[in-house]
Amino acid sequence: MPSENLFALIRAAVSDPAKPFLETPEGRKWSYGDLFAETARIAHALRGYGVEPGDRVAVQVEKSPDAIALYLACLRAGAVFLPLNTAYTLAELEYFLGDAEPRLFVVRPDAEAAAKTLAAKVGVAHVATLGQHADGSLIEAAKGKPADFEDVARKKDDLAAILYTSGTTGRSKGAMLSHDNLYSNSHSLVDYWRFTAKDVLIHALPIFHTHGLFVATNVTLLAGGRMIFLSKFDPDLIMKVMPEATAMMGVPTFYTRLLQHPGLTKEATAHMRLFISGSAPLLAETHREWSAKTGHAILERYGMTETNMNTSNPYDGDRVPGTVGFPLPGVEIRVADPETGKLLGTDEIGMIEVKGRNVFGGYWRMPEKTKAEFRPDGFFITGDLGKIDGRGYVHIVGRGKDLIITGGFNVYPKEVESELDALPGVVESAVIGLAHKDFGEGVTAVIVPEKGAKLDEAEILKTLEARLAKFKLPKRVLFMEDLPRNTMGKVQKNLLREQFKGLYE
Ligand code: AMP
Numbered sequence: 001m002p003s004e005n006l007f008a009l010i011r012a013a014v015s016d017p018a019k020p021f022l023e024t025p026e027g028r029k030w031s032y033g034d035l036f037a038e039t040a041r042i043a044h045a046l047r048g049y050g051v052e053p054g055d056r057v058a059v060q061v062e063k064s065p066d067a068i069a070l071y072l073a074c075l076r077a078g079a080v081f082l083p084l085n086t087a088y089t090l091a092e093l094e095y096f097l098g099d100a101e102p103r104l105f106v107v108r109p110d111a112e113a114a115a116k117t118l119a120a121k122v123g124v125a126h127v128a129t130l131g132q133h134a135d136g137s138l139i140e141a142a143k144g145k146p147a148d149f150e151d152v153a154r155k156k157d158d159l160a161a162i163l164y165t166s167g168t169t170g171r172s173k174g175a176m177l178s179h180d181n182l183y184s185n186s187h188s189l190v191d192y193w194r195f196t197a198k199d200v201l202i203h204a205l206p207i208f209h210t211h212g213l214f215v216a217t218n219v220t221l222l223a224g225g226r227m228i229f230l231s232k233f234d235p236d237l238i239m240k241v242m243p244e245a246t247a248m249m250g251v252p253t254f255y256t257r258l259l260q261h262p263g264l265t266k267e268a269t270a271h272m273r274l275f276i277s278g279s280a281p282l283l284a285e286t287h288r289e290w291s292a293k294t295g296h297a298i299l300e301r302y303g304m305t306e307t308n309m310n311t312s313n314p315y316d317g318d319r320v321p322g323t324v325g326f327p328l329p330g331v332e333i334r335v336a337d338p339e340t341g342k343l344l345g346t347d348e349i350g351m352i353e354v355k356g357r358n359v360f361g362g363y364w365r366m367p368e369k370t371k372a373e374f375r376p377d378g379f380f381i382t383g384d385l386g387k388i389d390g391r392g393y394v395h396i397v398g399r400g401k402d403l404i405i406t407g408g409f410n411v412y413p414k415e416v417e418s419e420l421d422a423l424p425g426v427v428e429s430a431v432i433g434l435a436h437k438d439f440g441e442g443v444t445a446v447i448v449p450e451k452g453a454k455l456d457e458a459e460i461l462k463t464l465e466a467r468l469a470k471f472k473l474p475k476r477v478l479f480m481e482d483l484p485r486n487t488m489g490k491v492q493k494n495l496l497r498e499q500f501k502g503l504y505e
Contacts, residue, residue, distance in 0.1 A: 005154040006179040007075040010221045011036065019197065021220075022065055022227045025237060028134075030065060032224070035072070037147035042066075042073035044145035045138060049104045049126045053078030053152045056102035056162065058124075060084040060093065060111070062132045063207050063231050066139060068217060070106065070130065071207075074161075075179070078152030079103075081161040082174075083208040087487070090114055096164060097122045100174060100364065104128060109136050132231065156180035162364050163210060163305045166486065174364030175306045177214075184357035185308035186218035188328050193274060193299070194315055195223035195247070202238060202248040204230040206487055210305050211279050216249045239263040247274040251489035252282040255298060259289055269294040274315075278303060280490040281396060281414070283428060285421055287321035300324055302396060307380060308358040311394045322418075323393040331356040334379065335388055338400060341375060344387075349397055349412060352386045353379035385412065402493050404433030406441050409471040413493075416474065419467050420445055423460065425453030430483050430491050431474065436504040444503065445474035446496055448483060455479065476503060 002008075017033030030038070051057060057079050061067050074081040082100055084093065093115075097105060102124055107115040109129040119127050129136035154160075160182055162174040189195070201220050205212030220227050228241045235257050238248070248254075255277060258264050269275075275290070278301045290298050302324035303309035310333060313325030327333040331354060335344045338351040359380050362370035373381050385403060386396040397412040404411040413431035420429040427448040436442035449455045457477040464473055478500065484492045 003151065003153040004156045004158075004179055004183070005075060005078070005151055006160055006183045006218075007039070007072055008151050009183050010072075010218070013222050014224050015197075016224075019224060020226050022068070022229050024065065024229050024231070025241065026133075028065055028229075035069065038066070038069040038142070039072040039076055040147050040149035041142035041145040042069055042138065043076040043149040043151075045128075045141040046073060046077045046079060046104065048141055049128065051077055051079050051103050053154075054080065054159070055104075056080045056082045056100045057104045057106065058082045058084060058097060058100060058102040059106045059130075060086060060088065060208075061106060061108055061130045062086060063212075064130070064132045064134075065229060066130055066134055067207055068229075070138070071161075071213065071217075075154075076149055076151045078154055078158070080159045083161075083163065083213060085208050085487070086206070090118060094118060094122060095172070097124055100162060106130050106138055112137075154179050157361065159361075161213075163213075165305050166490075173366055173369060175360045176362055176364050177308075177360050181308060181358055181360055182214055182218060183222075184330065185328075186214065186222050188330060189215065189219050189309060189312075190223045192312055192315060192328060193219070193247075193276065195219055195225055197224035199223060199225035199247055199273070200245045201225060201227045202230070202241060202245045203227040204233045204238060204254065205249065205251070206232075209279075209488055210303065210308065211249065211251070211488065215278070215303070215309060233257070235261045239268065242268060242272065246272060247276070248272070249276045249278070251279045252277055252286060253280075253485065253489040255282065255286050255290055259286065259293065264293055266293070266295050269296060272296060274299060276301060278309075279488040280485075282321075283421060284321035284418070287319075302384075302394065304382060304384075306360045307354050307356075307382065310354050310356075310358070310382075313393075320393055323389070323395050325394065326392055327354075327394070328356075328358070331358055332379070333388070333394060335386060336375075336379075338385075346390050347387050349385060349387045351400065352382045352384045352394070352396070354382055355379045399493075402432070404431070404441050404443055406433065406436070406443055407439045407471060411443050411472050416443065416445065416464075416468065416472055419464055420447060420460070423455075423463060425450050425455050428483065430493060430496055432493050432496050432500070434497060434500055434503050436475070439475075442475040442504045443472060444500060445477045446483065446500075447477060447479050448481065449479055 104126045128138040160179045164172040297319040301312035313319040335350040344350040397414040416431040433441035484495045
């Protein structure tokens with residue numbers, strides 16, 4: 001049987017190794033042939049560190065082309081790639097390393113000493129370094145190694161990567177992703193989004209997360225396309241490279257920030273084929289403003305670390321603002337009562353559940369947690385609440401844990417947020433539940449006003465009275481300059497709940 005190693009499948013998809021794969025504004029350029037040679041050399045280096053098939057390689061480094069090569073080298077060596085958010089502190093790393101027991105820990109050159117101390121403490125055998133400019137001991141170890149490597153044969157279900165979830169409730173869990181989870185999903189996205197070897201993708205996402213690592217990178221690789229690889233999101237730089245690009249993948253904040261850029265016009269984006277958004281909800285307002293300014297309808301899709309991508313708005317046909325589109329081919333989506341699991345009908349809000357080749361095998365060393373998050377018939381319980389409308393579009397109304405229960409009634413924050421966002425002078429809003437002695441939880445609105453706008457709590461509440469049932473009305477409206485967001489653009493409601501706790505006590 002031929003190998004089902006994701007790397008082998010990527011290599012088979014690339015017809016011409018001379019074709020460019022990646023370039024950076026700093027002047028680095030790699031063809032596919034360069035990429036394959038570099039991944040071979042690093043795969044040999046991994047062997048040198050004693051990395052065997054199935055071993056984990058934990059990686060906490062800055063974004064660079066070499067970090068992508070390291071990811072692919074792990075696939076080639078049959079190792080399990082384990083990227084870690086660059087923001088994690090030493091105390092957090094201790095948990096991840098202790099849990100994952102990697103053979104090798106790759107860190108930034110300036111973190112080497114601390115990483116070695118930590119590695120000795122938790123029993124990780126080797127530490128290597130990788131800098132942003134093709135520097136570090138890993139690159140040294142790879143130098144002079146053969147540009148060919150006999151890829152380790154992998155089967156569909158063999159692990160390719162472990163990605164830890166962000167863990168806003170309780171411990172972070174390691175989602176185990178197989179070669180086939182990654183391959184099948186990227187393969188359908190290439191088709192669904194019509195990526196070809198002619199595409200040039202602006203890649204400005206972090207690569208420790210599913211969006212930048214798997215969606216952006218694997219889709220480009222399987223299509224044989226090219227990436228303009230930016231070390232971080234920078235609106236000026238994006239506008240500068242845009243004339244060369246055909247597509248961009250971003251989180252909603254990319255779009256709201258670019259909308260403020262004077263260079264964003266119909267002309268500047270005329271040759272772009274596709275703008276994709278995901279990882280957090282894109283405001284319908286942002287979608288509309290983007291269309292008005294550029295003539296492009298942003299294509300919004302929905303996915304998560306555990307499942308890769310689940311749904312997407314269509315390439316042809318209506319990209320409906322505020323929805324995440326249809327289930328991708330081969331992905332089954334249903335909405336069920338969160339308590340009983342009973343299936344719900346059109347437009348009924350409940351738990352989104354998903355099944356397909358895209359869905360992960362379980363949480364690393366957490367069989368009980370894994371069992372609790374799957375239904376007996378194999379559907380994964382996403383934790384996202386939503387509905388499917390009459391046309392089959394999926395709508396996300398928020399994370400289950402953000403649901404507010406007030407006086408026994410369920411309030412879906414998104415419904416209240418949409419009303420608030422539509423008010424003049426409101427940039428955006430977040431609606432949270434805070435402990436309340438009478439109601440259990442009190443609906444609380446946090447609003448970001450436009451610069452110079454004079455907003456008044458009482459007036460806002462009065463306007464909402466005509467639009468929302470009484471139990472959904474915020475008990476208080478608070479104002480903030482910015483909402484707290486993580487690197488993927490998600491509003492951190494847990495931080496808001498923490499900041500305003502005690503408001504009703
Ligand atoms: P992560 O595992 O970090 O990718 O986070 C996954 C979560 O992000 C999902 O469970 C959703 O709650 C949220 N998410 C991703 N894409 C979207 C989207 N297009 N609209 C709303 N929420 C999204």
